[in-house]
Structures are given as structure tokens and as C-alpha cells.
Amino acid sequence: MPPAEKPRPPLPADALSLPARFYVDEAHYAAELERLFLARWFYAGREAEIPRRGEYVLREVGDESLIVTRSDDARIRAFFNVCRHRGTRLCEAPAGSFGGAIRCPYHAWAYDLSGRLLGAPTMEQCPDFRAEDYPLIEARTTVWDGHIFLSLADDPPPLGERLGMLVDKFQPWKMAEMVLAERVVYEVAANWKLIIQNYSECLHCPGVHPALQRLSHFLSGENVQPTPGYLGGSMELRDKVETLSRDGRYVGACVPGLAQNDLHQVHYYAILPNLLLSLHPDYMMTHRLTPKGAGRTEIVCEWHFRPESGDSPEFDPQSAIEFWDMTNRQDWHVCEQMQLGLKSRAYRPGPYSPREDLLYAFDRLIRESEESR
Numbered sequence: 001m002p003p004a005e006k007p008r009p010p011l012p013a014d015a016l017s018l019p020a021r022f023y024v025d026e027a028h029y030a031a032e033l034e035r036l037f038l039a040r041w042f043y044a045g046r047e048a049e050i051p052r053r054g055e056y057v058l059r060e061v062g063d064e065s066l067i068v069t070r071s072d073d074a075r076i077r078a079f080f081n082v083c084r085h086r087g088t089r090l091c092e093a094p095a096g097s098f099g100g101a102i103r104c105p106y107h108a109w110a111y112d113l114s115g116r117l118l119g120a121p122t123m124e125q126c127p128d129f130r131a132e133d134y135p136l137i138e139a140r141t142t143v144w145d146g147h148i149f150l151s152l153a154d155d156p157p158p159l160g161e162r163l164g165m166l167v168d169k170f171q172p173w174k175m176a177e178m179v180l181a182e183r184v185v186y187e188v189a190a191n192w193k194l195i196i197q198n199y200s201e202c203l204h205c206p207g208v209h210p211a212l213q214r215l216s217h218f219l220s221g222e223n224v225q226p227t228p229g230y231l232g233g234s235m236e237l238r239d240k241v242e243t244l245s246r247d248g249r250y251v252g253a254c255v256p257g258l259a260q261n262d263l264h265q266v267h268y269y270a271i272l273p274n275l276l277l278s279l280h281p282d283y284m285m286t287h288r289l290t291p292k293g294a295g296r297t298e299i300v301c302e303w304h305f306r307p308e309s310g311d312s313p314e315f316d317p318q319s320a321i322e323f324w325d326m327t328n329r330q331d332w333h334v335c336e337q338m339q340l341g342l343k344s345r346a347y348r349p350g351p352y353s354p355r356e357d358l359l360y361a362f363d364r365l366i367r368e369s370e371e372s373r
Contacts, residue, residue: 008354015360016349020342022366023191029294033062035369036273041142041149041159043275043288044068046302047076048146048180054098054113058091059150061290066139066150067091069098071113076143078150079136084117085109102136111136146176147275147286162229166269170279172257178284178304181317184325186299190335191342192291193366195299196270198331199287200231200358208330211323215241215248216266226361232269232277233358243280245319252282252309252317272365282306283320295339301328 021028044059045068056069058081065081067090081089083104090104101118102111110119115136123129140151142159144167149159160167188195198204205218216235223233241248244266254263258281267279276287283305290298301324309315341347352360 008357010354011352011357011360015352017352017359018193018363018366019349020347023194023339023342024294026294029191029291030062032366032370033291036366037061037291038064038152039156040153040273041140041151041156041162042273043271044078044148044150045288045300046146046180046286046304047143047148047176049095050076052097054100055096056091056098057095058093059290064152065089065091067102068141068148068150069102069113073114076141076148077114078139078141079111079115080139082137083107083109084134084136085120145170145174146178162227163271164227164229166230166271170267170277172259172262173255173279173284175284175304177307179307179310181283181303181305182321183300183302184321184328186301186328186332187292188297188299188332188335189295190297190332190339191295192274192289192297193362194335194338195287195289195297195331196231196272196276197359197362198335199268199270199276200362201356202235203353203355204334208334209327212244212327214238215244221355223358226358226365228272228365230269230271231358231362232267234265234267237264237266243282243320244323246323247319249319250282251320252305252315253312254282255306270362280320282309283317285320285324299328299332301325 045057049057050070053070053072056067059066059068067079067081069077071077081091083090085107088104088106090102108121112118115138117131117134140156142149144159202218202221206213216237220236221233242250245251263281269277271277274289278285283303286302288300292298303317303321
């Protein structure tokens with residue numbers, strides 16, 4: 001039996017989807033990227049990706065490339081991928097290890113893992129040159145329960161102010177302890193906002209996701225009050241369904257200490273601007289969105305399980321991975337179809353239903369950011 005639908009208050013009469021320029025105009029996209037990504041905290045991946053000193057990953061947002069590494073003091077640090085000599089990119093490989101120094105491939109300027117200039121060939125011949133005047137330019141970094149966030153702002157507010165009640169709400173999952181099982185990278189021909197909007201409603205689920213609908217009814221969703229830092233809520237699993245997988249059975253070890261209601265729900269939250277965090281009773285799924293243009297988004301999806309899951313000879317993460325890979329591709333397809341429709345001269349903003357309240361809230365945040373510039 002489907003759950004009894006809980007009525008939601010109607011939205012204002014002017015609750016319409018955004019004009020096309022918010023999705024297809026490159027100049028609008030560039031300005032939006034500056035306001036909503038580069039001036040705020042954005043998600044850059046998992047701390048476990050760089051567990052040892054000198055290991056690094058590159059992260060690119062717009063025209064900016066950032067080296068995220070672990071320094072000698074074990075801190076996560078991020079440097080602009082720009083040599084202080086003549087601006088050459090220091091790294092090309094998307095991940096690797098520096099060993100003892102970050103070295104420019106052009107003229108061999110070298111920096112330690114704290115960004116300090118160690119060597120600049122022939123510059124000793126310049127009497128006024130001081131190495132301490134030319135460290136790598138550093139971006140802000142912070143870590144929330146294993147998740148790395150970066151900001152290019154000079155003095156961003158603490159990330160905790162954006163996360164609010166989520167810090168305590170998700171503490172039982174001990175996300176920093178989760179172990180990566182699989183990573184899949186998708187290239188999607190759609191604006192990044194369409195991905196977040198699609199993730200934030202399940203009105204489309206009966207027609208687009210029949211397998212998901214069999215395990216979790218689309219009317220079971222309950223949203224929390226949206227904030228400038230996040231949108232989201234939970235959906236109930238159907239009777240006798242343990243988790244979201246091919247057969248609805250647990251895939252990994254259940255997260256210990258979860259409240260009873262958390263054992264029967266999946267929590268879906270968009271941590272703005274670019275982390276989609278899905279917490280199941282037995283695993284965590286993340287989507288990291290990287291805009292690549294007005295109509296293109298790279299999405300890195302990862303599945304993480306409790307470390308003790310691997311101790312069982314029956315552990316097979318593919319049941320969850322294949323289920324969500326199928327669901328992901330269904331979502332990306334409809335987002336791409338929407339992107340194509342938004343380019344049409346026939347497109348006009350359309351009305352939202354009460355079950356699309358998070359989309360309306362997200363649109364208001366987007367508009368407010370534009371008006372406050």
C-alpha cells in the first residue's frame with residue numbers, strides 16, 4: 001500500500017521555474033560560478049584520497065586549478081596551481097605524490113609542502129630577491145567528518161555555520177571512517193543546477209525510476225526547512241526493504257548505533273553548492289558536481305561502506321553500485337533532455353507543485369545571490 005500523502009501547503013502563485021538564461025547563457029554561468037562556488041565553501045572530495053604526506057589531487061573550478069595536498073604537519077592544504085615565477089601550472093596529472101617538494105616543470109622553482117619557496121635557480125644573482133616573498137598562494141581549507149571543502153574567499157565564515165544542524169544529525173554515521181568501494185565519473189550535458197533540482201524531488205520517480213519506486217515510495221519523502229547551506233530530507237524504505245540495492249537487502253555492515261527511524265530511511269541532502277550526500281543504513285553515497293560550462297557538468301559518484309564490511313566474505317558492493325549507477329544514468333538522461341528543452345524559443349517558466357518546494361527554495365537562493373552582487 002502506498003503511504004498516505006501528507007498534504008503540503010501550496011506555493012505562491014509566482015512559484016515558477018527559472019528563466020532559460022540561468023541554464024544556457026555562458027556569461028550568466030561565469031558570474032554565477034564566481035558568486036556561488038569561488039566565493040563560498042565548495043566540496044573537493046574525501047580526506048582519505050590523500051592519506052599520506054606529499055600526496056595530492058587536483059581540483060578545477062572554472063579557470064582555477066587547485067593542488068590539494070597533505071603537508072608535513074599532516075594538515076590538508078590547498079594551493080593555486082600557479083608557479084610564482086611566471087605563472088606556469090605546477091601539476092598536470094590529476095593525482096600523485098610530490099615526495100619532498102612541489103617543483104615547477106618549466107624553470108624548476110621548488111616549494112615545500114607548506115608552500116614556502118625552497119629554490120629559484122639563478123635568482124641568487126638578484127640582490128633584492130627574497131624567497132619568503134614568493135610562497136605559493138593558498139586557498140582556504142576545512143574538513144567536515146572526512147569531507148574536504150575549499151574556499152577562494154579571503155575570509156569565509158566557518159563551514160559549520162552553513163551546515164547547521166547537519167553536523168549533529170549525521171554524526172552517527174561517522175563518515176570519516178567510511179571506506180571507498182567504487183568511484184564512477186559521469187559527463188552530463190546539463191547545467192549543474194538541474195542536477196541539484198532533480199536530486200531534490202522525487203515527483204519524477206514513478207516514471208523515471210521504477211526500480212527505486214519499488215523500494216521507496218515517492219510520496220514518503222519529508223523535507224526539512226531549507227537553508228542557504230543545504231536542501232534535503234528523508235524518504236522511507238518500504239516494508240521489508242533494508243536498503244537501496246538490487247534486491248533491497250543490506251550490502252555492507254549496518255552503521256552501528258543508528259536510531260530506529262534511521263534504519264528505515266535514506267537521507268538525501270544537497271550541501272550547496274556541489275555535494276549531494278545520500279546516507280543509507282549501511283553505506284554512504286556522494287556526488288561531487290564540477291560545472292564545466294553553462295550546459296555541462298562533471299559528476300563524481302562514490303560509494304563508501306563501514307570498514308568492517310570488507311571483513312565479510314559475502315560483502316559485494318556491486319548490488320548498491322549497479323542499482324545507483326542505473327538510477328544515476330536515468331537522472332542524467334532526463335536532465336540532458338531538460339537542458340535541450342531550455343534552449344528552445346518555446347520555453348517559458350512553468351509552475352511548481354507543492355512537492356517541488358525545495359526547487360522553489362533553491363531558485364530563491366539563486367535569485368538572491370544574483371540580486372546581492
